[in-house]
Amino acid sequence: MSGICGIVCSRRSAPPDGEALRKLTSMLEQRGPDGTRHWTEGNAALGHTLLASTPEARVECLPLVHSGTGCVITADIRLDNREELAALLSVDLTARVVGDGELVLLAYLKWGEGCPEHLLGDFAFAIWDPRDRKLFAARDQMGVKQLIYGVTDGSRLIFASRPKAVRSIAPDAFPLNEGRIADFLEDMEGIDRTSTFFRGIFRLPPAHRLVFDANGLRISRYWDMEMPPELIGLSDAEYEEAFLEVFTDAVRARLRSDGPVGAMMSGGMDSGSVVAIASDLLAQAGGGPLPTYSVVNPNDKDCKETRAVDAMMAVPGIRPTRIPCDGPEDMLQLLFEAMRNSEEPFDSTMTLLRAVYATAQADGLRVVLDGVAGDVVFSEGDVHARLLAQGRWRDILEDAAGSRKFWGGFGPHPAWALATAAWRVALPEQVRMARHKAMRALRPPAPNRLGMVSDDLARRVDIEARRRRFYSRSRSATSAPRLGAVLGTNLTVGRERYDRVASEFGIEPRDPFMDLRVIRTCLQMPPQVMQAKGWPKYLLRQAMRERLPDAVRWRQDKSHLGWQMTAAVLGRETGLDEGDLKRLRKLGVANQAMSGLQSMLEEKSALTNNTGILTSLARWDIL
Numbered sequence: 001m002s003g004i005c006g007i008v009c010s011r012r013s014a015p016p017d018g019e020a021l022r023k024l025t026s027m028l029e030q031r032g033p034d035g036t037r038h039w040t041e042g043n044a045a046l047g048h049t050l051l052a053s054t055p056e057a058r059v060e061c062l063p064l065v066h067s068g069t070g071c072v073i074t075a076d077i078r079l080d081n082r083e084e085l086a087a088l089l090s091v092d093l094t095a096r097v098v099g100d101g102e103l104v105l106l107a108y109l110k111w112g113e114g115c116p117e118h119l120l121g122d123f124a125f126a127i128w129d130p131r132d133r134k135l136f137a138a139r140d141q142m143g144v145k146q147l148i149y150g151v152t153d154g155s156r157l158i159f160a161s162r163p164k165a166v167r168s169i170a171p172d173a174f175p176l177n178e179g180r181i182a183d184f185l186e187d188m189e190g191i192d193r194t195s196t197f198f199r200g201i202f203r204l205p206p207a208h209r210l211v212f213d214a215n216g217l218r219i220s221r222y223w224d225m226e227m228p229p230e231l232i233g234l235s236d237a238e239y240e241e242a243f244l245e246v247f248t249d250a251v252r253a254r255l256r257s258d259g260p261v262g263a264m265m266s267g268g269m270d271s272g273s274v275v276a277i278a279s280d281l282l283a284q285a286g287g288g289p290l291p292t293y294s295v296v297n298p299n300d301k302d303c304k305e306t307r308a309v310d311a312m313m314a315v316p317g318i319r320p321t322r323i324p325c326d327g328p329e330d331m332l333q334l335l336f337e338a339m340r341n342s343e344e345p346f347d348s349t350m351t352l353l354r355a356v357y358a359t360a361q362a363d364g365l366r367v368v369l370d371g372v373a374g375d376v377v378f379s380e381g382d383v384h385a386r387l388l389a390q391g392r393w394r395d396i397l398e399d400a401a402g403s404r405k406f407w408g409g410f411g412p413h414p415a416w417a418l419a420t421a422a423w424r425v426a427l428p429e430q431v432r433m434a435r436h437k438a439m440r441a442l443r444p445p446a447p448n449r450l451g452m453v454s455d456d457l458a459r460r461v462d463i464e465a466r467r468r469r470f471y472s473r474s475r476s477a478t479s480a481p482r483l484g485a486v487l488g489t490n491l492t493v494g495r496e497r498y499d500r501v502a503s504e505f506g507i508e509p510r511d512p513f514m515d516l517r518v519i520r521t522c523l524q525m526p527p528q529v530m531q532a533k534g535w536p537k538y539l540l541r542q543a544m545r546e547r548l549p550d551a552v553r554w555r556q557d558k559s560h561l562g563w564q565m566t567a568a569v570l571g572r573e574t575g576l577d578e579g580d581l582k583r584l585r586k587l588g589v590a591n592q593a594m595s596g597l598q599s600m601l602e603e604k605s606a607l608t609n610n611t612g613i614l615t616s617l618a619r620w621d622i623l
Contacts, residue, residue, distance in 0.1 A: 001499070001508035002057070003028025003049035004074045004147070005160035006126055007169070008135045010214050016045040016156075020169050024158075025049055027165040031503040039063040039072055044128040044135065046074045052258045053366050053508040054078055060099025069109060075101040075125035076145050076161060078508075080253040080515070085118060101125065108136065116140075116209055116222045120516060121253075124204075126159060134213035135159075141223050142514050143193070143206030143492045146499055150174055150201040157212045162343055162500070163196040174198040176622060179461045181587050184345050184617065185452040186463070188470040190489035197344060197622075206492055227483045231524045239529050240543040243521055247543075250515035251277045254369060261510075262360045263369040265292040265320065266560055267308025267552060269537055269544070270374030272315075274512055276547040278369060279317035289319040291363060293356040295561045296322045304557050311551035321363075323355050325565040334358055335569045340619045343500045346493075348616030350501045351569050352562040357505040366508060372494060373513035377522050378530055378537045379485040403534035452610065457588025482527070486519055566612055573615055580618040587617060 005024040007016035018040055025036045025047040032049025039046045052058040063074045079085065079100040086093050089106045100121075107115040108127050116138040124145035126137040135157060139147045149159040150166045152173045158166045167174045180197045183189060193205040204210055207223040231242065255261050255278060263275050275292055282288035296306040313320060323331070335351045335358075342348045360368050397414040412420065453463060485491075495514065502509040512518060522530070525539060532538040541553045576584075576597070584594050597614045 001031060001051045001053060001145075001503060001506075002062075002076045003031040003051075003161045003165075003503075004047070004076050004124065004126060005165060006044065006046040006074060006128070006135070006158075008045075008128065008157045008212055009043045010155040010212075015043050016040065018045070021045040021047050023168055024160055024165050027168055028161055030506065031161060033506045034058075037061060037063060039065065039074075041070075041072075042130065043133065044072075044130075046072060046126065046128060048074045051366060051506055051508060054100065054256055055258050056097055056099040058258050059097040060101055062099075062101050064099070064101050064105060066105055066109065070130045071105060071109065071127055073101050073105040073108075073125055073127045075104060075123060077101060077104065077121065077123040077125060078254075078256070078510075079103060079119060079121040079123070080250075081120035088118070113209060113211065114222070116207075122510070122514075124161070132213060134211055136209065136211055137204065138209040138222065139204045139206055141207045141225075141516060142495070142519075144495050144499070144511070144514055146496060147204040147210075148196065148201060149204060149210065150198075151212075151217055152200075154216065157217065162503070163198055163201050164343065166201050167198050174200045178457060178588060179466060181617075182453055182457055182461045182463055182466060183470075185589065185613065186467070186470075188466065189346050190493045191466060191470045193489055193492055203496070225483065225487060225519075227480045228520050228524045230526055232526065236529075236542065239525060239539060243518075243525070243539055244543050246515070246517040246521045247273075247512060248277055248281070250512035250518045251369075252281055253515070254278075254367075254510040254512055255281060257367045259364070259366055260291060261367045261369060262291040262293060262363070262365045264356050264371075265294045265309065265312055265318075267294065267305050267312055268371075268555070268560075269540055269548075269552065270371030270513065272312060272371075272548050272552050273374070273540060273544050274369050274371045275312070275318060276315055276544060277512075279315060280547070283317045288317045290317060291360070291365065292318045292320045293359055293368070294320060294322055295325050295352050295355055295565060297325050297561055297564065298322075299326070303561070304555070305560050308552055308555055311549040314549050315547075321359060323359055325352075325561045326568045331355060331358070332569055332572065335565070336572045338504060339569060339616060341504075341621060342616065343504075345613075345616050345620050347497055347500055348620070349562075349566045349612045350497060351566045352560070353498065353501050354504070355565060357502055357507045361505040361507060366506065367510060368502070368507050369510050369512070370498070371511060371513055372498060373491060373511050374537070374540070376485050376488075376491045377513045377519055378540060379482050452590055452593040452614065454585075454588045454590045460588075482523055486523070570612055570615060576615070576618055584614065584618050589614060589617070 005028060007020055009015055021038050021040060025038065028049040029036060032051045034050040034052045036049045046063040048062040063072050065072045077100045082103065085103050085107065089110060091098055091106065104125055105127060107118055111118060113136060121140065122144035123140045124147040126135060128135055137147055137159065139145060146161055147159060148163050148166050149157060151157050152170050158169050160166045177195065177197050177199045180195055183191050194202045196203060207221055208219055209222050211218045251274060263278055264271050265275050275290065279288060279290040282290055294309040296309050297303040335354050338354050339348045357368065498509045529539050535541060544553055581594055593614060597611060
């Protein structure tokens with residue numbers, strides 16, 4: 001992870017000044033602590049703050065200028081297809097150190113605005129092309145890296161890796177976005193892929209490119225994913241082998257680093273699978289052990305998360321670190337201050353994640369693996385409808401019964417699951433979608449769904465329209481729910497959170513489940529391979545046979561210690577003064593919600609999720 005930024009002016013505007021560029025990079029140095037560089041010429045100024053997370057990044061100097069054309073690139077990048085790309089570009093990687101940024105710059109010179117289509121990996125980059133006096137920028141297909149931008153007066157584009165950096169250059173041009181405040185209070189983070197907490201500042205969506213020149217700003221999509229053909233007729237062992245091959249390649253690619261790589265280890269299947277494969281690869285290469293980081297509750301012998309972490313200690317080749325969820329004191333203080341200084345209110349309660357990154361940073365790590373996207377990538381889709389279409393109604397009953405057991409008695413009764421599957425198979429999709437829309441339209445408006453948005457704010461932002469937009473945001477048709485889950489907004493905003501929080505500690509987060517090869521392979525798997533006998537992620541559980549302890553592979557609960565750690569941090573809050581309450585009223589929080597919050601803090605009552613939401617908003621540093 002590095003920080004990138006820049007200012008580009010059109011012909012009718014004054015060129016950017018060096019002081020503004022230095023202000024941008026100063027706000028990105030925590031993200032890139034290994035060095036800051038600037039480049040300015042004519043109408044463009046680009047900056048870079050380095051986190052040397054790959055061997056090549058340690059050598060490559062960004063912004064990088066191409067001597068023949070004058071084109072210059074700044075990039076936050078890790079390419080996974082370096083060898084294939086170099087061959088297409090006739091670059092000899094053995095003759096000298098060639099950085100990922102240089103490969104992208106050469107790709108731009110060969111394929112122009114089509115260059116992102118040839119890239120595999122995590123990236124956000126910007127290229128100034130003096131020949132056409134234009135800025136070209138792009139973001140990776142799944143949105144692991146971030147690129148934020150804003151335009152002032154139609155003639156000056158400012159971009160950076162974080163919204164507050166963009167706003168620092170022209171705060172009056174980018175006022176607070178009240179709609180996003182309402183999104184936060186209504187738990188609608190994934191309403192879109194573009195908005196930020198400041199009007200006029202936007203996230204470049206995943207798989208999109210940006211062009212800014214004398215003709216203005218143009219945004220376009222360069223890549224989209226279609227549902228791949230299903231792999232059929234394979235044995236269970238062949239399905240496992242097909243998955244393991246690409247998953248291992250994805251983990252191997254994310255082990256490329258300038259130093260040791262660590263991993264989150266929650267005691268669940270996703271992070272556990274990453275740890276198992278990564279530790280094995282390191283051992284095969286004569287390296288290791290793999291540092292792992294787990295939050296535990298040492299005071300609760302019945303804590304299922306802690307017991308699962310304990311079971312993971314049987315995985316060979318790891319060096320585990322256990323982080324207690326209720327301390328020590330210096331950790332709680334660090335997390336408390338980080339909560340108050342969050343980039344966005346959505347990030348404020350990411351205390352467990354911060355504890356992991358802070359500990360990894362103290363150990364000298366720059367890269368931490370995780371498995372956050374596993375839940376989405378292993379989404380099984382409509383297994384029951386598929387089974388019924390094949391005449392396998394007994395399998396539906398078995399799967400539904402197993403699912404109820406897995407979820408502790410929750411979920412539909414097997415007979416109801418069978419009836420629902422019959423409904424979905426018999427009724428055309430268009431009819432079901434029309435019925436769903438009609439029922440939503442008949443629902444009365446609820447201006448205070450969670451009791452936190454004031455009536456005035458609800459009217460100003462048209463909260464009901466925002467809700468309709470949020471609940472209809474999925475781009476999937478019901479015939480391809482697994483593809484829709486992957487391409488939906490939840491995965492994007494989740495990875496963006498991890499990026500922002502990791503940047504506070506100079507850590508680059510890497511998730512093998514976000515690899516396009518892994519995603520495509522999982523989408524090719526039949527739904528009944530992904531889930532069987534009520535067990536979600538059945539393929540992953542089987543593939544990790546002999547790699548993970550059975551206590552982890554067949555763990556039935558999904559609990560974790562995130563809220564317990566957040567509650568311990570929030571417990572340090574002594575209350576809100578009149579200035580805080582005035583601030584919340586101004587931001588549009590309902591009076592009743594504020595009164596309840598203040599009483600809870602003063603009486604030291606049990607903390608709730610709403611406590612964290614309102615406290616974080618009251619403490620948020622808008623800039």
